[in-house]
Amino acid sequence: MAGILFIISAPSGSGKSTLVNQLRTLASGLEFSVSHTTRAPRGSEEEGREYHYTTREEFERMVAAGEFLENAEVFGNLYGTACRSLSDADREGKDLLLDIDVQGAAQVREKLPDAVSIFIMPPAPDVLATRLRNRSRAEGHVEEKVIERRLAKARQEIENYRQYGYILVNDILDRAVEQLAAIVSSERIRRSGAMVDTEAARLIAIAEACRQRNSIERLRPVLASFGLLNT
């Protein structure tokens, strides 16, 4: 695609939706891809806003017809990004953001190596467990078994962090939002070849600090808390 493709992945409960919602209010010219899923709508979700809710039969037809850029099974449900999302964003001259899991991100990177990938990490397992419990409580039901399953899956997903260009640790929300917005701006500035003024240089510096290759020291305590330091 002619615009920039941003991929965001994170273990469930890390705060990805919270960050992406804030990014929506800050970044113009950025389209948010609406995925297809076979899972049922949750809470106040609406068809066409959070997802396109699809039957398994229709989803499988779309896979067979080659209509997905990527697709994967997550927590027993099927999810996919329609190729259409890309062509629509292209036609409108917009950048596109995909909120997809690590399996889908790997498929997209393979097809579109220019994509910018961002992985969001929770600061530690106990913080993640608290966020998952709080969110479940707000939705009206806390199931410890589900929390346990999500924590185990989080650890597996975090193991894939090296496949991402940028890493955010969602500890202090405002800082993580600033970093996410800086990554978007910095990639735009870099690719446009525009002059770098003081403000642009500040944003580029914030983004550079989030590059995976510059994040080893910052990530050490997080990885240690998940028991992943030597993997």
Ligand code: ADP
């Ligand atoms: P995800 O989309 O990654 O599953 P959510 O955005 O739903 O996660 O966030 C999970 C819970 O954590 C929500 O209740 C949200 O309000 C809270 N949360 C998100 N980011 C932070 C943060 N930096 N500090 C404290 N709580 C947060």
Ligand code: 5GP
């Ligand atoms: P949820 O059901 O909680 O909204 O999302 C569960 C997981 O599915 C999240 O990790 C989310 O990023 C991922 N996901 C959502 N849409 C897609 C998609 O189109 N493709 C892939 N591979 N994963 C997706």
